[in-house]
Amino acid sequence: MTTIFDFDQIPETSWCPGCGNFSILKVLKEALDELKIDPKNLVISAGIGQAAKTSQYINSNCFNGLHGRALPVATGIKASNPDLIVVAEGGDGDMYGEGGNHFIHAIRRNIDIVNIVHNNMVYGLTLGQASPTSRKEFKTPLQLEGVSSEPFNPIAVAISLGASFVARAFSGDMKQMKEILKEAVKHKGYALVDIFHPCVSFNKINNFKWFKDNTYYLNENYDNTDKMEALKKAFETDKFPLGVIYTNGKNKTFEENLIAYKNDKRPLYKREVDLEKIEKLLN
Amino acid sequence: MKNDISIVLSGEAGQGIKTVELLIIRALKNSGYNVFSTTELMSRVRGGNNTTEIRVSNERIEAYVDKIDILIVLSKNAILRIENRLTKDTIIIGQDSFIEEKYKNSQYIIKYVALSSLAKEVGGLIYSNVITYGLLSGIFDINLNLIKESITRHFSTKGKEITDNNINAVIKGYEKGKELKLGIQVEKDEKIKNQVLLSGTESIGIGALAGGCNFITAYPMSPSTGVIQFLARHSEEFGVVVEQAEDEISAINMIQGAWYAGARAMTTTSGGGFALMEEGISNAAITEVPIVIHLAQRPGPSTGLPTRTEQGDLNLALYAGHGEFPRIIFAPGNFTDGIYLTQKAFNLADKFQVPVIILTDQFYIDSFQSIKSIDFTDFKVENFVTRTDKDYKRYKNTEDGISPRGIPMQGDGFVRFDSHEHDEGGFITEDPDIRIKMVDKRFKKLESYSKESIDAEIIGSKNYKTLIVGWGSTYGVIKEAIEKLNDNDLAFAYFKQVYPLPNNTKEILSKAKELIIIENNATSQFGQLIKRYTGMEFTNHILKYNGMPFSLEEIIEKLKGMQ
Ligand SMILES: Cc1ncc(C[n+]2csc(CCOP(=O)(O)OP(=O)(O)O)c2C)c(N)n1
């Protein structure tokens, strides 16, 4: 299926054949298209890594900045023009490692953005070192005897910091992934979508089969507005739940709380400067 | 008594000396006196010893002096640290219990004023500050109605009872001040009343607003934090997005997102925070997103002397960020320039799409001074954002290196910024020819800027034989020293743009037989920069790096010794 987010000429990607990033890209474009999002109103703020390259392959606005810094950039964009739909995208190393501090505080702020994290439990671009989400005992060219640190749990962290939308998808189920992404875009407030996907080149342990065997779908009756239940789900790791684990749209967003928009709802670029009023400050 | 009086208030942190300073300098200015004040603090919230110097003169003054004419002692142990600044003419004013025995039987003139008892008579020690304000007002014989009005204004939100008590307090102090009969008669100048009084911090904040700044984010770090707090106070009035970032890395990246989406954004920090921003600055360079950074210097390395002053971060600003790219660095030396240059920084960042850095320091930031009022209608907020068309290319190669910058939702094109080397459309490329074109394109912007470059200013004799070079906050002290020395062979070249070096640098330097550089650092960073670009060397260096600003006496003495 072609979407409005496709380029006329399909760009050559820098991904390995069989990589989960292809499905994520495809589904993201379709989800945005089905939501009738005008590409002119969308900005993808991306970091650096294989995952972050996604921004290169979507025909829209983008700010492909530094490794780890997609969230502050996205925050600046959204706060300056709340009319934009802003997606901050990157890998597990990008968002949870290098950008870990921003991850914490973006959640606390509750900026109305979608934070997509391609979680392959490894550093792909730098050829296979451990990432914050690598499982214990995962051996790499750098962690020769295997990872000894506890894996980072983005779902539990996000819920406990008050994230208003927390979901996990698997690139192997494009249908569910699309539904979740659509929900996330429609959600008002910060939305985390952590997407499991296999890195065929550098993660031979957490491969397609492993993800299939180690995940399950949340039950229809599961109440994803119950925070304590959601936290319990977040700590399930023998089999990881897939779906929207927690949602709560009650809190005001970051932009709504900004004093700059109290008396004037226009984005910053539409505003005039009143020099005479500024002169009065000098007295 | 003389026409140039220096008052020092000495007390503990947390006592509220700042309140006294703010009230009295305004009252003095409004009475027609030239005033300048500066504060030196210990890095602590309570206790210790902090001093504020207030100079009152018939002439324009912008420098710190060592001498103390009137010392107001506000706590115990408030004299020892500044003992060497006392002279036989110094008048020490304070209550008996605050003045140590060894000063009592000495050459100094001591006037006992029981501040605490007076305060208790009014209602408690809390009134000590206002009594001190009254005392100083009485000493300078300021119109009492003016003083009362200022108190009413200051406490307007606190209710009638508190205001009345403070009026009582100020009158008590005022009467004491007059009783002392110190006979101070500094000439007044009616014109001063029309001047405006502000701090270094405010000069940057007001300049930013006048430059159209509508977005600021920063992580608190002395002495830079006042700027974001100033804008926070005016956030609603001027529609400024203000956010405390989780760290400086966030701040530098957030302002790039803001500019990208059409805001005019800045961040404010000190050396340590700026160091954390380096990668972000480099990112702004390649993505060609405008940024404005205020860097208020304090002595390093590392935590260094957190509340003191130094000009030690010029090299940091100059070389910050990996890779090679252009930048512009300003260093205002007075508050008029602080407003003008900060205002201009936003226009230049927008126009040339390069990082613009404003270098100040603790001395600049924490000083107060009055300046001639500025006509803000002279300012122009120049907006260079263009509407995009369908085939918009973000990094179009142009004659002057400046690619028209679009923003999302303004036009029919997509706005694609990229931190990798990229082609004109913003797509990743490793093509060596495009790489060369892009590097050259970015540097062309600096060449284009040279047409707008700000020259160094010559102060003093036009036919100088000896030229003193200074930059940033040493402006006031060097200027005053030159005026006092009144030597036909001597001039001062004040650099407010430190990078790129102004177009007239070589010309003004080569006219001199002897070159002296004055810097508040240990290695003469600006001297080295000048040498690197012009090949010219300084015969004499006057450097200071103990954390304090240069004093007027110090500069005069050093310059005399060199002639
Ligand atoms: C400051 C900085 N440090 C390190 C790097 C090198 N680097 C690039 S991507 C990356 C990690 C990639 O892992 P992840 O974010 O999980 O993305 P993936 O490639 O796995 O999709 C690293 C360490 C960098 N670009 N910048």
Ligand code: SF4
């Ligand atoms: S290295 Fe791994 S994550 Fe990167 S493209 Fe190849 S398979 Fe995908």
Ligand SMILES: [Mg+2]
């Ligand atoms: Mg990864």
